[in-house]
Each structure stands twice: as C-alpha cells, then as structure tokens.
Amino acid sequence: MDSLLQQLENNEAILLMYLADELPAADRAEVEQMLQNDAHLRAELESLRGTQAGFEQTMRAADASQPLPISSQAASRQVMRLVNHWIGQQLAQQAAVRPMVIGVHSHRWWLYPLAAAAMLLLGIILYSSMHQPAQPLARQDDLGSSEVLTDAIAAVHEEEPPRAEPILSATTPSVTTMAPLPARQREDLQMLALATAGADNEVDPFIGAAPTNHVQH
Amino acid sequence: MSHDVKAQALAPDGTGPGGPVAPPQVPDDVLVLQLRDGQAVAGQQLVQRHFPGLIRYLQRLVANDQLAEELHQQTWTSVLEHLDRFDPSAGGGFKAWLYRIATNKANDHWRSRGREKGAHAGLRLITEESGPDASLRMESSEQEAKLRKAIATLPESQRQVLLMRYYGNMKFVDIAQSLGCPLNTALGRMHKAMQRLKELMS
Numbered sequence: 001m002d003s004l005l006q007q008l009e010n011n012e013a014i015l016l017m018y019l020a021d022e023l024p025a026a027d028r029a030e031v032e033q034m035l036q037n038d039a040h041l042r043a044e045l046e047s048l049r050g051t052q053a054g055f056e057q058t059m060r061a062a063d064a065s066q067p068l069p070i071s072s073q074a075a076s077r078q079v080m081r082l083v084n085h086w087i088g089q090q091l092a093q094q095a096a097v098r099p100m101v102i103g104v105h106s107h108r109w110w111l112y113p114l115a116a117a118a119m120l121l122l123g124i125i126l127y128s129s130m131h132q133p134a135q136p137l138a139r140q141d142d143l144g145s146s147e148v149l150t151d152a153i154a155a156v157h158e159e160e161p162p163r164a165e166p167i168l169s170a171t172t173p174s175v176t177t178m179a180p181l182p183a184r185q186r187e188d189l190q191m192l193a194l195a196t197a198g199a200d201n202e203v204d205p206f207i208g209a210a211p212t213n214h215v216q217h
Numbered sequence: 218m219s220h221d222v223k224a225q226a227l228a229p230d231g232t233g234p235g236g237p238v239a240p241p242q243v244p245d246d247v248l249v250l251q252l253r254d255g256q257a258v259a260g261q262q263l264v265q266r267h268f269p270g271l272i273r274y275l276q277r278l279v280a281n282d283q284l285a286e287e288l289h290q291q292t293w294t295s296v297l298e299h300l301d302r303f304d305p306s307a308g309g310g311f312k313a314w315l316y317r318i319a320t321n322k323a324n325d326h327w328r329s330r331g332r333e334k335g336a337h338a339g340l341r342l343i344t345e346e347s348g349p350d351a352s353l354r355m356e357s358s359e360q361e362a363k364l365r366k367a368i369a370t371l372p373e374s375q376r377q378v379l380l381m382r383y384y385g386n387m388k389f390v391d392i393a394q395s396l397g398c399p400l401n402t403a404l405g406r407m408h409k410a411m412q413r414l415k416e417l418m419s
Contacts, residue, residue, distance in 0.1 A: 013404035022388050048408075051415045055364070058418070059383060062361040063273060069282035070289070072268050076261060079293045083252070083260035086297040090255060 003027055015045050019052065245311035253300055264293065267315055274316065274384040278323050278376065280369050288326065292319040309387075309394040316385050317395040320377055327373075360418070367417035375410035378403050 005027040008014050017023050018031045035042050070078075243262065251259035271292070275285040295318050303314055368376060374396075381392050393403040 007400070008404070009401045010405075012408040013401055016404050016407055017389065020389060022390065047415075048411060051411050054418065055411070055414055056383070058360055058364045062364055065361060066276075068269075068272055069276050069285045070272065072265065075268050075272065075286070075289060076264055078290055079264045080257065080261055082290070082294055082297060083257050083264070087255045087257055087260075 005030060015048055246305040249303055249311055270384040274380050275319055277368060277380050288322045291322045309391040313391040313395040316381055363418050367414050371410055371413055375406045378406040379410040
C-alpha cells in the first residue's frame with residue numbers, strides 16, 4: 001500500500017501532516033477516525049494547534065514591528081544587477097562559441113562539395129585527354145588528300161609551287177617526304193584537280209586561299 | 218472534525234510574511250526557463266516573488282540584518298551560477314531549491330566564522346534594539362523578544378525547518394527535499410521546535 005500515513009513514524013508526525021493538510025484524502029479520513037477514538041490524540045492535536053497558532057501570531061507581530069533588512073526595491077535592484085551581469089556573460093559566451101561552430105559548418109558546407117566537384121572535373125579532363133578522338137589525324141587525312149591534289153597541281157604548273165605548301169609544311173612536315181606518284185595516277189589526279197578547281201573556287205579552310213589563278217586557262 | 222485546519226497551519230493561507238501575496242501568474246519553472254533564455258524580466262519576477270519570504274527567513278535564521286542582506290545576494294548569485302543545473306522535475310520546485318541554497322549559504326557562513334561566535338552574535342543582536350524608541354518597543358513587544366530569543370536558541374536544524382515552513386510556506390515534503398533529509402526527520406525537528414517554543418514562551 002502506498003499510504004503516506006503508514007510511512008510516518010509516530011503520532012507527532014501524523015498530526016503535523018494532518019494540521020498542514022498534506023495527507024491524501026484516504027489518510028486524512030483515517031486520522032479523523034483515530035482522533036474520534038483517541039482522546040489523548042485529540043488533546044495532543046489541540047496542544048499542537050494552540051502552539052502553532054501562538055507562534056504564528058507572535059511571528060506576525062514581530063515581523064510587523066521589525067523592518068526588513070532591505071527594501072524590496074533595493075533588493076530587486078541589487079539582484080537585477082547580478083541578473084543583467086549574468087545575462088551579459090551568457091551572451092558573451094554564446095557569441096564566443098557561435099563563430100567557431102559556424103566556421104566548422106561552413107568548412108563542411110564548402111569544402112566537401114567543392115572537393116567532389118574538383119575531383120569529378122579532374123577525372124573528366126584526364127579521361128578525355130586519354131581517350132581523345134584522332135581529330136587532327138582526320139583532318140590530316142583531309143589535308144593529305146588535298147595535298148595530293150596540290151601536289152598534282154604543282155606537277156602541272158611546275159614553275160610555281162602551291163601557295164599553300166608552307167602552311168602544309170608547317171602543319172604537316174611529312175607532306176614533303178611523300179613518295180612521288182606513278183605517272184598514270186598523276187595524270188588522273190591532274191584531271192581530277194582541274195575538274196575540281198573549275199567547279200569550285202571556294203577557299204579551302206585548311207589550306208588557305210585556293211590558287212584560283214593557277215587553274216584558269 | 219473541522220476541515221479548516223489548513224487555515225490554522227503555519228503560513229498556510231497564501232499570505233506571506235510581507236503581506237498578501239498575489240497568486241503567481243507564471244509558474245516559477247517557466248520563469249526559470251525564460252531567465253535561462255536571457256529574459257531579465259523573468260529574473261525580476263522571480264526575485265520580487267520570493268523576496269519577502271526569503272529575506273525574512275534569512276533575517277530570522279542568522280539574526281543579523283546586514284548578514285541577511287548579504288546572504289540574500291549570495292543566494293541569488295549562486296542561483297544564477299547554477300541555473301542550468303536546476304531540474305524542475307526533481308521535486309520541490311524552484312522555491313525548495315532557492316531555500317536550500319539560502320540555507321547552505323547560511324551554513325557556509327557559520328562554518329567559516331565559527332558556530333559559537335555566530336550564535337553569540339545572534340543572541341546579542343536579538344536582544345539589541347536600534348532606533349529612538351527601542352526601549353518602548355522592548356517593553357511593548359516582550360513576547361516578540363521572547364520568541365526571537367527562543368528561535369535563536371533552537372538547534373540550527375530545527376530552526377531551519379520551522380522558518381522554512383513559516384516564511385517559505387513550503388510543504389513538509391518539500392522542506393525535507395530542500396534540506397536533504399527524510400520526511401520523518403523534518404517532521405521530528407518541527408515537532409521538537411514547536412515543543413521548545415511552547416516551553417520558552419509559556
């Protein structure tokens with residue numbers, strides 16, 4: 001049973017709790033039953049109640065005649081100075097801690113995504129450099145075929161080398177070392193070059209301005 | 218059996234020693250949380266709410282106005298220093314915690330100055346009166362002087378329970394919690410104090 005009454009050691013404790021109205025309802029009813037049945041307990045209760053009442057009355061009179069050590073306003077001012085000082089200290093401590101916390105978080109916020117992006121970009125660059133398509137070779141092929149045409153034209157106009165040759169030489173040094181074509185192929189290429197030059201006088205972006213003057217007849 | 222015994226118990230009717238006290242609008246625990254958040258107004262409310270009882274408790278406990286004022290400040294300083302340790306669910310609430318700190322401050326003072334010396338000083342101050350009408354007051358308040366002397370001669374532990382009950386208007390359960398003793402011990406001290414007062418004042 002969780003009765004408070006049963007936890008109290010003696011009648012004095014029970015009566016004090018009863019007078020203070022700190023007993024649960026069931027315990028209180030039980031005490032009242034005890035008081036009805038026990039005259040000695042009733043007398044003890046009345047004695048205690050009288051002493052208590054006398055004490056309270058005298059204390060009230062003593063308090064009324066004796067001023068407080070300090071007025072409420074003065075005490076409030078004193079303590080509020082302490083309170084304001086304490087609040088200031090708390091705010092200062094929070095302000096000292098906050099930048100450190102923000103700094104740590106900002107590093108995480110910035111550095112990790114940035115590092116990931118940097119690593120990704122580096123990987124893409126490395127991958128693309130290692131698996132780069134042979135774009136210059138393809139163009140070189142184009143140049144090679146153009147060079148063949150140019151070479152053929154040069155064979156027709158032996159007195160004047162193609163104007164694009166320096167450019168080709170500069171970009172493709174191997175052009176100058178190409179083996180000469182057989183005579184029949186050279187004739188076919190000459191015919192092809194003439195036909196091409198006559199049909200199209202546009203500038204070849206890879207070999208510069210077309211030597212249009214050399215194909216006029 | 219009359220059911221109005223509460224009205225006759227020590228400080229039971231909600232009137233503190235400084236006069237009628239308005240019922241608190243905001244619980245102490247809420248004010249403590251607001252103070253922790255830096256709201257000075259909450260601190261002011263707490264101080265003003267507990268000032269009349271606490272300062273009278275200290276005044277009667279140490280029987281020295283100047284020391285009571287000093288201990289009042291020390292108590293609130295300690296409250297602020299340990300405010301983060303206050304646990305509303307620990308039992309007794311803020312008032313029990315406040316009075317416990319005040320009692321500890323008084324005990325610290327007595328320990329530092331020497332118990333005997335403090336007791337003598339207390340007795341001297343109890344019988345001393347200040348002001349121009351001191352002799353008149355002495356004659357007119359013989360019973361009060363007796364009471365003060367009787368309170369001062371009580372053992373410290375009994376005096377603490379008695380004054381905490383009257384000025385703090387605290388339940389015995391909370392007094393026991395505040396003093397860190399069993400409920401039966403607190404009740405035993407109270408009963409002995411009442412018997413002793415009855416003998417000295419009769």
